Amino acid sequence: MCECGRIKGSWTQTKDSLSALKQRRSAYYVNVIETAIRANKQSGASTAGINTTGSALWEEAVHLSDVSRGVYEQVQEKFDIPGISQDTFDFFNVRFNRKRSTLLFPNYSLQQRLVGFHAVTAKSKIISRESPDSEEDQKYTKRIINISSEFHPKGVPSGLFGFHQEDLPPSQIIITSSEMDALAIREVSKLPVLALPNSIAHLPQESDLKKLFCGLTTTSVLGGCQAVLQETKHYEMLLDQYSTWSFGGIKKGLKLSSILQEATPVSHKSIVTFPSLREEVLGELTHAEQVAGVKWKRYPLLTKFMKGHRKGELTIFTGPTGSGKTTFMSEYSLDLCMQGVTTLWGSFEIQNVRLAKIMLTQYSETNLEKNIKKFDQYANEFEELPLFFMAFHGSQTLNRVIEAMRHAVYVHDIEHVILDNLQFMIGLGSRQSFSDRFAMYDNSIAAFRDFATKNNCHVTIVIHPRKERETEELFTSSIFGSAKASQEADNVLILQDRRLIDPIKGKKYIQVAKNRYDGDLGIFQLHFNKDTLMMSPMKPPKQTKQKKAAEFISPDKIEQEGGDKYEIFERLMLESKSEEEIGIGE
Structure with missing residues (x-):
């Protein structure tokens, strides 16, 4: 290929073109076909780059505007091209070789110079056959047109027609x-x-x-x-x-x-462009409540901050060791499961029997050990929930866990997967280096993020925090591993345990540290009931409208009541954080 002249062709054609150019002493672009034909005429030698058939076709052809009306009508009939005028053929410089019954469609380079042509030949024949639909021996005739074509020069891209x-x-x-x-x-x-x-x-x-x-x-x-x-x-x-x-x-x-x-x-x-998204955007604006997801009934403040539980998201949940992460996550997922969210539990730290016992107790809101006669009643109801468990305990390979999750989504239409917890699932081998552990955690987080997105399934991962001082609160940076977990997550929930600082007045609370959907952050207090194993906030006593409007609760009264008033829990946080840090602002 010659970049300066934009000429393409085989080596033989290149030599022929250079030879013709030398004879003409011209610095202009060399037409592969016409120059070779002229050189052939002058020297009497054969054209190696352009085969003899191609040269003859071009020399013998005439413009369709030069043929008679009768000949043109024959061309229209032969090539089955009614409705195309001679002026249109002439506009494109189409030629016709009457001797060979061939139309020549010229192709041009980017410099609008002729570099080749497409030869289309039509051969027609008339056949007669007996009609299969007629009872009598009737025959019909049919005209068949066979079209053949070839490009010249052969084997070389020949530009554009027109x-x-x-x-x-x-x-x-x-x-x-x-x-x-x-x-x-x-x-x-x-x-x-x-x-x-x-x-x-x-x-x-x-x-x-x-x-x-x-x-x-x-x-x-x-x-x-x-x-x-x-x-x-x-x-x-x-x-x-x-x-x-x-x-x-x-x-x-x-x-x-x-x-x-x-x-x-x-x-x-x-x-994609906005027109393809317009209807979906309108749907989200029109049905904002449905788009926000399933609401928690046991945790109304969690619904207030996060707006709902949505498919396709990744939630990271962390908290101190022994603070009740599994107990909270059990009730958290049970609340959604009772509203029809198909749930898959992967408990790698505690066995499924113990987890099922906790969830059944929370479901019944009863101490079943003291009311064993009610077991069958609540167990029968509990069986109807769309709840499944992974048969794993202890460390498992990432591929095996992902395969089980994928199967569950395909077979059971799982909408929510809980993995408790990441450290127990991966395991900590004695020979693993510090960098290897971080790489394993990052790969796992990336795999679960990808799974949630592709399968439109919400994945919640429980992760232990780093080893930090018990007197310090946890932050998103406290999550074990690199920063990838908090970066990939759509939501980050932290269980803060102030009892480690003040065993008497200290309380547990959930902090919404990240909320990609809505951006609202905040805290709400947990109240653990040992009999029912529930951690959902206690319902405030019913009050009349006049009493609600007139009542003012002083800080002294808060201390007298032990801080059990769920609506005024902001005082507890203000002791350790400013309002701006907490994200209350309401």
Whole structure:
């Protein structure tokens, strides 16, 4: 390939062209076909680059505008191209070889110079057969047209059909995959049209093209065309069904203007535009409550902050050792499960029997050890919940856990997966280095994040915090491992245990440290009931409206009541944090 002249061809054709150029003493672009033909005439030697058949075809052919009306009608009948005028053929410089019954469609380079042609030959024959639908021996005749074609020069991409037009390149171009389609479009409109019968590599790359209407026969050709054009980053490709673009479609009377208006943009599968998102955005605005997810009934303040439990998200939950993470997460997930959220529990730290006992006790809100007669009643009800358990205990490989989760989502339509906890699942081998452990945690978090997104399933992971002072509160940076867990998570919940600082007045509370959906952060107090194993806040006593309006609870009264008033728990946090740090602000 010659970059300066934009010439493409085989080595033999290159030698012929250089030889012809030397004889002509010209510094201009050498036409591969015409120069070789002239050189052949002058020297009497054979044209090696252009085969004899191709040279003869071009020399013997005449413009269709030069043939008589009768000959032109024969061409229309032979090639089955009614409706195409001689002026349209003449516009594209199409030639006709009457001796060989061949149409020659010229192709042009980016410099609008002739570089080759497409030879299309039509041979027709008439056959007679007996009619299968007739009871009598009737015969019918049928005319069959056999079309054959070849490109010259052979084996070389031969440019674009129609690129000779002086007003090219315009801001909009129609591209088809055959010359016949280009002729038909030009016949019914004056829009610039090109054909790519041989190669998509000849599309104009340096033009100011803004819109490209493509009517191509196969998705593979379209894909290649799109790949070439995307490099320029300024094309808007529009595509419509090929059947409406084709010569046959226009022959049926289809209007080209309506076809162009209905053309749709061709985009990458990973790229979308606002029109494709508009209805979904409207749906989220119209049905904000449903989009926010399932509400917690036992934890109303959690619903207030997080707005709901949504599919496809990743939640990280951490808290000090022995603070009640599993107990809280059990009731947290049970609340959702009782509302129809299909749940899968993966308990790697405690066995499923003990976990089921905790959940059943929380479900019944009764000390079943003291009311064993009620076991069957509550157990029968508990069995109806959409709740499943992984048969794992202790360390497991990541692939095995992911495979079980994927199977559960496919078979049971799981919407919520709880993994308790990540350290027990991965295990800590004695030979593992510090960097290896961090890499394993990061890989696990990335895998669960990917699983939640692809399967539209909420994944909650319980992770132990780092080893820190018991007198210090936990933060998102306290989560064990690197920062990847808190970065990948949509939500971060922290169980803070102030009893470690003040065993008498200290309380447990849940801190919403990250909320990607809504951004609201806050805290709410936990109240552990040893009989029912519940940690949900106690319901405040019913009050009249007048009493609610008149009552004022002083800080002294808070201490007298032991801080059990769930609505005024803000005092507890203000002892250790400022209002801005806590994120209450209400």
